[in-house]
Amino acid sequence: MRRSTTRPTWWPIALLSMAAFCVAATMRVADPMIPRVALEFGTTAGEAGVIVTTFTIAYGLCQLIYGPLGDRYGKFRLITLAMTVSGLIVGAGALAGSMGTLAWLRLGAGAITAAVIPLAMAHVGDLVPYDRRQAVLAHFLSGQILGVVFGQAAGGALIEATDWRTVFVVLGCAYGLVALLLWYELLSGRPQPPADRRKGGIARAMRQYTGMLAAPRPRVVLAAVFVEGFLFFGALAYVGAFVHDRFELDFATIGLLLGCFGIGGLCYTFSVRPIVRTLGESGMVTAGGVVLAASFAALAWMPVWPGVAVVMAGVGFGFYMLHNTLQTNATQMAPEARGAGVSLFALVFFLGQGAGVQVYGMVVDSLGFAPVFLTVGPGLLILGIVFGRSRRRS
Numbered sequence: 001m002r003r004s005t006t007r008p009t010w011w012p013i014a015l016l017s018m019a020a021f022c023v024a025a026t027m028r029v030a031d032p033m034i035p036r037v038a039l040e041f042g043t044t045a046g047e048a049g050v051i052v053t054t055f056t057i058a059y060g061l062c063q064l065i066y067g068p069l070g071d072r073y074g075k076f077r078l079i080t081l082a083m084t085v086s087g088l089i090v091g092a093g094a095l096a097g098s099m100g101t102l103a104w105l106r107l108g109a110g111a112i113t114a115a116v117i118p119l120a121m122a123h124v125g126d127l128v129p130y131d132r133r134q135a136v137l138a139h140f141l142s143g144q145i146l147g148v149v150f151g152q153a154a155g156g157a158l159i160e161a162t163d164w165r166t167v168f169v170v171l172g173c174a175y176g177l178v179a180l181l182l183w184y185e186l187l188s189g190r191p192q193p194p195a196d197r198r199k200g201g202i203a204r205a206m207r208q209y210t211g212m213l214a215a216p217r218p219r220v221v222l223a224a225v226f227v228e229g230f231l232f233f234g235a236l237a238y239v240g241a242f243v244h245d246r247f248e249l250d251f252a253t254i255g256l257l258l259g260c261f262g263i264g265g266l267c268y269t270f271s272v273r274p275i276v277r278t279l280g281e282s283g284m285v286t287a288g289g290v291v292l293a294a295s296f297a298a299l300a301w302m303p304v305w306p307g308v309a310v311v312m313a314g315v316g317f318g319f320y321m322l323h324n325t326l327q328t329n330a331t332q333m334a335p336e337a338r339g340a341g342v343s344l345f346a347l348v349f350f351l352g353q354g355a356g357v358q359v360y361g362m363v364v365d366s367l368g369f370a371p372v373f374l375t376v377g378p379g380l381l382i383l384g385i386v387f388g389r390s391r392r393r394s
Contacts, residue, residue, distance in 0.1 A: 012076065012185055013127070013136060016120040017143030018178045019083050022171065023113045024147025026090055027055060029155040029167055030106070032255065036164045041099040050103045058110030060350035066115040067122075067343025068205035075123040075339055080182040082115035083175055091172020094165040117144065118346040122338040125331030134281070134328040138272035141324065145269070145316075149262035152255055208337045209344055218333040218341070224387045225326050225345055226352040228380070232319060234356025235296065235376040236261075239312070242369040247305040260309045264316025268324070275321070282388035285325045289384025291318030296377035300370045322384055329391075 030051045038048035070078045089108045096102035121137060128136045158167055212218040240254050249257075268275075279287055295314040302308055330345035331338060360372050 013124060013140055015178065015181055015185060016079065016123065017140045019079060019116050019182065020120060020140065020144040021147035021150070022083070022086070022175050022178055023116045024144045025151040025155065025174075026086075026109060026113060026147075026171055027059070028148050028151030029171065030055065031152055032155055032159055033164045033167065036159055037099070037102065040164075041102075043099055048099065050099070051106045054103050054107040055110035056350070056354075058107045059114045060347060060354075062111045062114040063118060063343040063347040063350070064205075064209070065343075066119060067340035068208060068337070070115070070119040070122060070339030070343075071337050075119040075126070076182075076186060079116050079119050079123070080179065080186050082112050083179040083182055086112045086116075087172050087175030087179055090175055091168055093168035094172070118342040119339055121327060121331055122342040125335075125338050125342070130328075130332060133331060134276050134324060135273045137328055137331070138269045138320070138324050141320065141327075142266060142269040145262050145265040145320075149259050153259045205340065208334065208340045212334050212337075212341060212344060215333075217329075218344075220387070220390050221326060221329045221333055222345065222348045224383060225323075225330070225349045227383050228322065228326065229349045229352025230356035230359070231376045231379045231383070232292070232356075233353040234360035235372050236315075237357045238360060238364050238369060238372060239299070241364075242299075242373075243305065243308055245369070246302075247308075249305060253305075257305070257308045257312060260312035261316040261319075264313035264318075265320045266316075267313070268317050268320040272324070281325050281328070282391045284321050284388075285384040285391070286388040287384070288318045288321030288323075288325070289381035291321065292384075293377035293381040296373040296380075300373040318380075322380070326387070 033051070034048045037051060038044060041048070066078065066082075086109060089105060089112060093102060093105045093109070096105060120140065124137055124140055125133060155167055158170065213222070240258055243249060243254050243257060275284060291314055295311050295318060298314075299308070299311045302311065327342075327345070330342050332341075333345065334341035360376075363372050
């Protein structure tokens with residue numbers, strides 16, 4: 001008896017959300033791992049930070065490669081292959097015998113996992129009409145948000161209870177399980193969005209990227225996400241240090257407070273449909289800017305540490321109101337080359353983050369934390385207002 005070739009739309013998106021969980025957890029789990037790794041390999045925390053930087057650099061730079069490949073050979077197919085190889089590389093981290101070996105494995109993990117989340121978003125764009133896409137992307141993002149929470153909170157608890165190598169074993173098994181489900185879906189015979197089989201290689205990819213940079217709408221989206229990454233993550237990187245400096249809390253408590261960012265993000269994903277219906281795209285980015293400005297201002301003047309939990313939940317809610325709208329627009333920058341468009345969006349977002357962390361690091365060293373939070377909030381509000389107006393005009 002032949003198996004049915006129909007499937008509910010939510011099932012492949014649920015699989016992609018699971019894949020996003022694995023990637024986000026892999027990205028963030030190194031944060032609580034650094035002290036243990038430094039102790040085992042007899043080095044400093046600063047030198048052990050290479051396990052974060054190697055992953056991030058490889059992840060960002062490889063975005064430009066996977067977009068055109070996904071458009072040409074099939075996004076779901078490339079995601080499935082990447083998850084399979086990633087499981088082996090991430091799991092192999094448990095066997096690392098030196099800091100250098102672990103750094104190279106993290107570099108490889110960043111390079112391969114870079115294919116997953118941007119191509120998954122592009123695949124959602126292929127499957128879901130634009131008027132429903134923002135809500136669906138928000139539900140897809142719930143896996144990524146949970147991955148961030150797991151990497152920072154549960155990952156830290158697992159390291160504390162067992163060993164840092166156990167984390168890589170657990171993540172490797174998670175990749176393997178999700179890869180099996182993806183392979184089953186891919187080989188089931190159910191229809192996938194058609195891949196673009198036209199040839200052209202590097203030259204064609206460059207034409208796609210330069211074409212997007214030359215077009216007005218993609219330029220607006222890319223400029224907005226660069227500013228967002230610069231402002232938001234430039235400030236977010238120093239929230240933990242600010243809480244430790246002001247309230248003298250232990251790092252376990254600080255980790256729990258920062259994890260409330262994920263709770264705010266999840267609250268957004270659960271309420272996204274009525275928010276989209278009520279506010280629309282332009283209203284959402286403006287409202288997100290308002291929430292972020294209020295949250296960062298409250299953080300700068302926070303008198304008691306429990307209030308940080310509430311503020312971080314607000315930061316998470318406001319950020320995903322703004323960022324999810326930008327992501328939805330990114331899936332429509334180049335419908336004929338959606339993988340390339342979303343990958344370019346992700347690269348610009350990472351470039352903004354890196355620049356923001358460096359610039360605001362100098363501000364923190366010279367002026368302290370409060371000026372950072374008090375300038376970032378209004379900056380994000382202005383970004384929301386300006387981008388909202390551009391969407392109304394278009």
